[in-house]
Amino acid sequence: MSYFTVKYLFFFLPAVILVYGIMPKKIKPLVLLVASYLFFFWISKKLIFFLILSSLSIYFSSLGMRRIDRITKEKVEGMEKEEKKRIKQKGKKKKQILLLLTILFNFSFLFYFKYLNFFASIGNALFDIFHADFSIRLVKHLAPIGISFYTLQAISYVVDVYHEKIEAESNLFKMLLYLSFFPTIMEGPIASYPEVKDSLYEGTRLSYHNLCFGLQRIIFGLFKKCIIADRLNIFVKLTFDHILQYSGITLAFGAIFYTILLYMEFSGTMDVVIGSAEIFGIKLPENFRQPFFSKNISEFWSRWHITLGNWLKNYVFYPVSFSQPVKKISSFFKKKFNHRVSALVMGAIALFAVWSLNGLWHGAGWQFVFFGYYHFTLLMLGNIFEPWISLGCEKFSIHRKANWYHALQIGKTCLLVFIGELFFRANTLSDGFLMLQRIFTHFDLQQFQTEFFHLGLDGKDYLILLIALGVVFLISFLKERGVSIREKISLKTISLRWIIYYALIMSVILFGAYGPGYEPVEPIYADF
Amino acid sequence: MEKLVEILEELQPEVDYETCDNLVDGRYLDSLTILSLVSEIEDTFDVQIPTVEIIPSNFNSAKKIWELIERLQEEE
Secondary structure, three states: OOOOOOOHHHHHHHHHHHHHOOOOOOOOOHHHHHHHHHHHHHHHHHHHHHHHHHHHHHHHHHHHHHHHHHHHHHHHHOOOHHHHHHHHHHHHHHHHHHHHHHHHHHHHHHHHHHHHOOOOOOHHHHHHHHOOOOOOOOOOOOOOOOHHHHHHHHHHHHHHOOOOOOOOOOOOOHHHHHHHOOOHHHHOOOOOOHHHHHOOOOOOOOOHHHHHHHHHHHHHHHHHHHHHHHHHHHHHHHHHOOOHHOOHHHHHHHHHHHHHHHHHHHHHHHHHHHHHHHOOOOOOOOOOOHHOOOOHHHHHHHHOHHHHHHHHHHHHHHHHHHHHHHHHHHHHHHHHHHHHHHHHHHHHHHHHHHHHHHHHHHHHOHHHHHHHHHHHHHHHHHHHHHHHHHHHHHHHOOOOOHHHHHHHHHHHHHHHHHHHHHHHHHHHHHHHHHHHHHHHHHOOOHHHHHHHOOOOOOOOHHHHHHHHHHHHHHHHHHOOOOOOOHHHHHHHHHHHHHHHHHHHHHHHHHHHOOOOOOOOOOOOHHHO | OOHHHHHHHHHHHOOOOOOOOOOOOOOOOOHHHHHHHOOOHHHOOOOOHHHOOOHHHHHHHHHHHHHHHHHHHHHH
């Protein structure tokens, strides 16, 4: 069941709203917990066992850490400074062991379900090379839904408790709900505990405002998914599955359309997710901030899948940057060169770790690994050449804040993103290279003209796409300028407000890509 | 505080550290500059900045960074 199914939108969600609405305030969070477990069980059946195990592991481990902290504090009271330091160090060691075990325990499930086959096939390839008469049997299995998302939330929680950034939660039900909340379980956003804890357990009463704002957001998500993403799906599928059949221009459109499809599908899902939570008065972190207005790749990643980027920054980038070995390396470079070179080296090591994990997180395949290192390379090149670009602009009196310069930067960033997403979507890494090569070597305008209207889309489809993309662009553009369309609409008269909502609903019903000739996009991020 | 502003000016000279209160959110300090800044602070003020403290709210202004340094010095 995806968030875009009739089952979810017309049965599950309304049923939860109804039960939530009639229950007393204290019971409301419990309703959400029961609904979340039902939702999970509906999709993953007995694999719910692994979600429970993860929740219990972080619950007990965080309580264990709290206990160690308490005992240590009691012990050091009135002690001399040196003795205090020694006892604190001892307590820290115990906590470290507990933290490490919890992280390993949680990652072991993720590894088993997601990466075992990938690494086993690498092992088998190596055995083949060395003619070893041995091979690891590959096992086909389904993973618990959202394991890549809830595992990261679980890790963020224990690490934050370890650093005493947050208090360990003593209420088990709260912990169970934090990891399983049904709107976020399939595709995130990866919310840190402090981001959601207040609103998640508040049991906020249903209100007309929250209901309207939540539904508004859900309908906008449907608009992006059903009108744009689903319409582009056939074109994308055909081009990526039959690379040799199409002209270079068609393949380039395939890559651009895939990037649009991915954005509309994922950000559309986030609209449904955040809108669903909003109905219950729960505020979730945003995952997108107009990414296609980014001036460079670094900015792009601070606007696209924001919660994953934040997770990697907080739990990989900084810890790796300031780990003892990296600090030693950076101080060597600082002595030999200067602080910029030292920061570049420090950043390179940490970014390498971040992008290795980012690539693999998206899937166990070489195309994802390549995708990660592609962006790592772009970020490093950006960091290395920034001083020269700045110097060049100064020399040629180029005003870097000029609109035309921004437009060029945005164009360059989009182009680099399209290439990255081409590899991301390619069936295999070699397919990705083949497609990129043919974009440049098979430039056949005549073939393109005949193909373009025979890839599942006709003139009417392109017109609908153009208008729908125009609407999304306009809303994004205004948001970029600090104008919130939602707030603006809410200030209009009730009749005008409902005309807008009605138009949006009707456009989804009338222009959504349903029926023969179309194929809805499967939830892409739910597979990661 | 003066020493801190000196470090900041050396790393990113194009900012008025008296008034700017969105150093991270406004992208005046990118992640590489933050790496340099943290190393410089640790060396100069003899403090250890835990990674959990490297959050925008602690680095958005010179004043906030100084408050962080003072807090960490007290805790040590």
